[in-house]
Amino acid sequence: MSDNKKTYWKGIEQLTNDPAFVKNAENEFPEFLPISDNEEGGSSRRDFLKMMGFGVAAVSLAACEAPIRKAIPYVNKPVDIDPGVPNYYASTYVQGGDYCSIVVKTREGRPIKIEGNELSKISQGGVNAQVEASVLSLYDNERLRNPKKAGADITWEELDKEVAAKLNSIATQGGQIRIVSNTVLSPTTKRVIEDFKTKYPTTQHVVYDTAAAEGMLVANEQSFGKRMIPSYDFSKADVIVSFGADFLGTWISPVEFTKQYSKTRRLGDGKKEMSRHYQFEGNLSLTGANADYRTPVKPSEEAKSVVALYQALTGKKSSIANIDKAAADLKKAGSKSLVVSGSNDPAVQAVVNAINTMLGSYGTTIDASKPVYYKQGDEKAFGTFVADAKAGKVSAVIFYNCNPVYNTQYGADIKNALAKVALKISTSDRLDETADLVEYIAPDHHFLESWGDANPSKGVYSFVQPTITPIFKTRQVQESLLTWAGVEKVDYFEYLKGGWETTLVAQGMSWDKALHDGVIEISESGTETDTGTEEEGDWVVGPPASASIPDAISKINTNYKSSGTELSIYQKIGIGDGTQANSPWLQEMPDPITKATWDNYLTVSQAWAVENDVTFVEGKSNMAKLTVGDTSLTLPIVIQPGQEKETVGVAVGYGRTSAGKVANGRGVDVYPLISKINGMSSYSVMSGVSVEVLPEMYQVAQTQTQQTYMGRETVIQEATLGEYQKDPGAGRYHPHIATWQEESGETSPGNLSLWKGHKYKNHHWGLAIDLNTCTGCSACHVACQSENNIPVVGREEVINRRDMHWMRIDRYYSSRPEEEMSESEQGMMDSRKLELTASNPEVTFQPMMCQHCNNAPCETVCPVAATTHSTEGLNQMTYNRCIGTRYCANNCPYKVRRFNWFKYHDNSQFEDVNTYMSNDLGKMVLNPDVTVRSRGVMEKCSLCVQRIQYGKLEAKKEGRRPNDGDINVACASACPSDAIVFGDMNDKESQIYKMLKIQDTEKADYIIEKEIGEPRAYHVLEEIGVKPNVAYLTKIRNKDKA
C-alpha cells in the first residue's frame, strides 16, 4: 500500500471535499432529531406521549394478564410438512427471457427465501438481485385477487363463458387474434399456444423483448444462416472485449456469465493468470466497473469502435484509446478470446461475429451448436401488430404476462390502438398500465404458485413447481388458454407431465427426479422434443459471409453520426425493465455504481456538469429537462465519474403509473425515448437529444456519501497482475506500531492488545471475501435483506441516512495521484483537474458487513452488555437487551451498525414502502427464525446466526461435526461469483481454512491462535488492531501498470 499513491474516493463530493460532505462525514448520524410529522404537529404528539407515559405504564402493569394466544394445528397435517422445519423445492425463475434455476425455501407451506440451484449448469447456484427479490412479489398486496371484467370482479366460469363466446364469434368472422408476450421459454406453454392456434387459426403469437437482442438473431442468421444466439463461455476466455454489453449485470444471462467470468478472475491455488477485460461504453456499467481497461465512448462511437477493432485486427491503427491494445491482446489470445456487444444493430453484431470468427472463438468461448433462447423477440412482427391494431385489423388481443403499454416505445400507440380492438384480455398479476386498458383480466398465478417448464438453451430443461397453494383466485395462463380453446376439464399439471413423460422415459429419467433436481439435460442430437423451438439437426459453424462485412461497416458509418449530447438508456441491476418495480427491496437496493435508491436520474460526466453549471450542494443537484425529439422529461441529475463526457444516461424501469404504491410515481419513464437504428430498437439515442439544466434542486437518495473512511486508505488494497505474479503479497499494507517489546522496535498492531483475546474451542466462524471476483452485483445485498427481515425505510429516510441494510457494497473510485499528472495537467484549474480525475476512474467493490472483530470496539462500550462476543467468534447483538444508547455504532470503525429510529413494521408512516411488514399478506415472507426488530434497538449482521445454529443442530442430531458447506450464510450462498466464502476456521477441511491458508500459531500472548497465511488476505483497518473475523483478498487488476 505504501507504494500505492492512488486517491480513493467514494463520490464526487468526497473528491471535491464539499464542505457539507466533510461536515456530514464526521457525524455518525445526521444531526437533526428523528421528529418527523411536522405537518401533523409532531411535537404535540411527543408531548402527548410523554404525558401518557406514566399512565400507560401504570395501566399496562395493572393489565399484565397475558393475552390469550392460540395454538392451531393443521386439520390434516401434510406428511411432508413439520412446522418449524423448512422444506426446499427446486423450481425456476422465469421473467420474460430472464432465467435462473432456483431452490425455494418454504416454511409451513409458504416460500420465504430463494437460493440458487447448484445442480443447474447454467446458473450454477448463483442468483441475482431480481431473482432474490422475486419471492416478495408473491406477497405483493397489489396482486389481483380475482378475475376481472371492466374493473369489476367476475367468476372464472363467467369469464370463460364470455371470452370463449367472443373468441368463437371473432374466429368465425375471420377476425384476427393476437397473443402478445415477452419471450416464452416454456416449451409446454408454446404447445398450449399451438393448441389455441388450432382452435382459432387466425391467432398469431407476437413476441417482444424489453431489452431486445434481435440484432444478434438477425446477424447470426446473416452470418451463419441460423436465427439464434449462441451460448458464451466467459470462463474459457483469456481476453474479453465488450462493447456496451453489461454481461455481468443485465445482458442476456448475467448470472451465468458472472459465474463464468469469476472463474477467470480468481487467483490463488497456483493459478496466477487471469483474464483481461476491455470495456467500451458510454455509461459506467457494472461490467465496465469490473473491466481492466475501460474506454468511455459515446454511443455513436461504440459501433465505430467495433469496426475499429475489426480493422485493428487486420492491421489498421485506430485512434480510439485501447483499441490497438485490445487487438494485440486478442491476437495473442487467439481462440481464447471473446468479443461481445450489447448493440441491437445487426450490422454491429455482424462485425462482432466477424471478429470472433477471425479470432477462432467459435468452438472455445462461443458454442454456436448450443443456442440459447433467452431472447426470442421479433420486432418486425411486433411493429406489424401495432400497425394492424392501429388500423383496426386486430379483433382480439391477449396480453400474456406482458405490459407493452409501459415497457415498449410504442406504449402510446398501443394505448390508442386498443380502443379499436374488440376483445382485450390481459393475464397480468396486477392492474398494470396495459391491464388498465383491457376488458378482461384473467390473472396468472405467481411463478411460485405455478407448474411449468423452461428451455433456456438447447438440451437444457428446467422445471417450475408450485411451492404454495394459490393465495388468490388466480389461474395459470396455460389453463386459461386451454379452457378458451375449448378443452374440457383442463389440468395443466397433467398436460405438462403428459408432455414430458415420453421424453423422460426415453432418457431413462423419472418425473419425480426431474422435479426434484429442477433441471435436466438431454443430449439432443436432433431429437428435440415437441417444443417447436428449434429446427432439427446440428450444424457446423462456417465462416461468415465475408461479403456482408464491408456492407455492415458502411451501414454503421451511415447510421452512427455523432451529434453533441447523446443519450444512453440502460437497465439498472435492481429494477431491470421495471416488471418488479413494486418490490421495495429492489427500489431501496443502492445501485452498485451510483449508490442511488428509489429514483432514476440523468447521469452526467463531471466535465459536462462543469460546462453546464450543474451545482451539487449537500447531496442535492439540479433537475434537468431531457428532450428527445418531441418528448420532454424532467428528472434529477447525478454526476457520474467515468461517464463519457458528452453522453448522458438514464435507466428504464421507473415512472410506473400503475404498478402499485411502492413504484408508482418513482422516477420517469424513458421507454418512449427508445430509438430505432438500422430497423431495430436501440437504447442509444444519438440525435435530437438536448438537456436543459433547471434551477430546481432535488436530492437523489444515495447511500454513497455516508460512512466514509475518513481518508484511511488501508481499506482497499490492490495490485496489478504483474506485481502479483512477482510477489503474491503485492499491494498489501502491513501497518506497524512502535514497541519496546520487540527487538526490531515495532510490531503489528494485532500483537499489542488490551484484551486477552478469545479461545475458540468449538467453531470459529469467518468470512473471506475476494475483491477480485466480487463484481458488485448486489445479489448478496438482497439475499441478506430477505433472510434477516430487514425493513425498507423509504427515500426520505435513506436521505436521513437511516437505511437499515446489514450489508452494503462499498464502491470506491480510484484515480491517479496528482504527482503523477503531467506538468500541463498539474497547471490546470482545480475544476479541470477534477474532470480529469473523474473522467475514467478505476472502481473497486467491497462488500462490507459486521466484521465480527475479536477485539470488538462496540462490545466494550455497551453499557448493558447487549452486544457480546460468542465462543464461536461471533459478535452477538441481543435486541431485547439493547436500550439504544448507540454507543456501539459510534464506536464501530466500520460503520456497519444500524439503529431502528422507528418501529418500521405495522407503522402507517412506512406502509407505502415497507409493505411486507405492514400487511398480513406481506408478512408471510418474513423469516420466522429471525426477530422483527422494533424501535430503539441497534442491529447488524449476525453472520446469519440462525443458519449456524440450524446447521449445528442438524449435525448434532446426526451425531457428527458439521461438514464444510452444510452451513452457509445468505450472502455467500447467493453470490454468483463465489466471492464470499463462509466457513469454520477451526475446520481444517473447510474451504475458508484452505483459502486463507490458516496456520495455528503458538504465540500465546495474543490468544487468537491463528494466523492467516495467504499473502493476499488482509483485514480492513488492520492498524487499529480490532482483529476482524472477516478477511478480504486484494484486488488484482490485469493491467500493465497501475
Added chain:
Amino acid sequence: MTPKISLTRVLFFVFFTSILSFPFISSAQDEIPTEEARISEGESLFKGNCASCHKVHEKLVGPALKDVYDRAPSIDWIVNFVWNSQKVIASGDEYANALWDEYKPTQMTAFPTFSRDQILSILAYVKVETEAGPAVAQVATDATTGAVSAGDAIPSFYLNTIMIGLVVVLVLILVVLILITTVLRKYLNQKGDLEADDAEIINSTFSLEGLVRSKPFIFLVTFIFAAVVFKVTINQLFAVGVQIGYAPKQPIAFSHEIHAGQYEIDCQYCHTGVRKSKSANIPSPNICMNCHSAIKTESPEIQKIYAAIENDKPIEWIRVHNLPDLAYFNHSQHVEVGNIECQTCHGPVEEMEVIGQHSLLTMGWCIDCHRNTEVNTKDNAYYDNLVELHDASSKEALKVEDIGGLECSKCHY
C-alpha cells in the same frame, strides 16, 4: 431484610414444631422393631411399594412419612390406613379425614396384602430414616467436612429442647424482673421523701405520642414501609409475564392424565415434531383419529374432533407455554440431542387432567438449567473434541454453560 425474615421464620418454625412434637416424644411406640433385619426388610418394602408416592423427609404425591409413628393416632391406625385408607376415611376418623382434605382427590393405593409385621418393618425403616435426618443435609455436611466440626451434627430435637428451655428461662427472668421493679417502686413511693427528679424517674409515664412523633420512629416506619413496597413491587414485576400454573380451559377437555398417564402413550406419538423440529407440534385431528375413529366415539368431546374434520376447521387450542417472540427455543435440541425428559420442563404431565404451565419459563430459569445440566455427549461425535479439550482443563463434567450455553445468540437472534 431477607435474613431477618428468614431468621424469625426459622425461630418461629422451630418453636412450633418442637412444641408440637414435645408431648409425643415420651409416647414413642415401643412396638416398632429395631432389629437390623426388620429394618432392611422395611427398606426394600418401602422402596418397592411406597417410594413412588412417599418420601421420608419430603412431601411427594403423599405426605412425608417422617415421625408418622408419632403423629398418627396409633400404630393400629397406621396399619388400617395402609390396608385400606378409604375405609378409615369413611369411618369418620378425624385424623384420616384431615389428611383426605389435604390430599384429595389423590387416593392412597390400598395394600391389603401387607401383613401387620411387614407394615411394622416399614415403620422401623421410616423411624431409622427419621432419626438419621434429611439426606440432603447429610450430604451437605459430608461435602464440607473440613469446615464443619462433628459436634454440629446434633439432632434437631436436642436443639429444639435447648431453645425451648432458654425461652422458658428468659420468660421467667422477665417475670422476676417485672416483679422486682414493681416492688421497688411501691417501696420508694411509700417512703415519700423523694426528690422531684428521682420521683420523675420512678413514676415516668410512657408517652405514646412522644414516641410516634420522634424522628427515629418516623424514619423507621417510613423506611420499613418503603422497603416493603419496594420488595412487593419488585416481586410483582418479576412475576409479570410469568404464568406458572396457567391452565386455561381448552376447547376440548383433553386429559393428559388419561392418555399419557393411564394409557402410557408416548409423548412423541402425538407431539410429532419434538425430536425433529423447533416446535413439538400440537397434534392435528388426523392423529386423534388413529384411535378415536373406534374408541369412545360417542363422547361429546370426541364429537368435537369429528366436527373439526367435517367442517375442515382447525381446533383452536389455547396456547399454554408462551415464550416471548424474542427467544428462540428448539425442542429437538433439548429432547433429541440433549436427551432431556419432557417432564423436566413440563412437569408431571401424565398426572395433569388439564395441562398447565409447570415451570417458570423465565430467562433465569433457562440459564439456571444451562448452568447445571451436563451435556449429553454420549455417542455424539459432535462433542468428542470438546469433551477432550474440556477434560484437559477441568475435572468437572462438561456443562451446557461450558459450550456457550449462556451466550446471547444461542436464543436471541
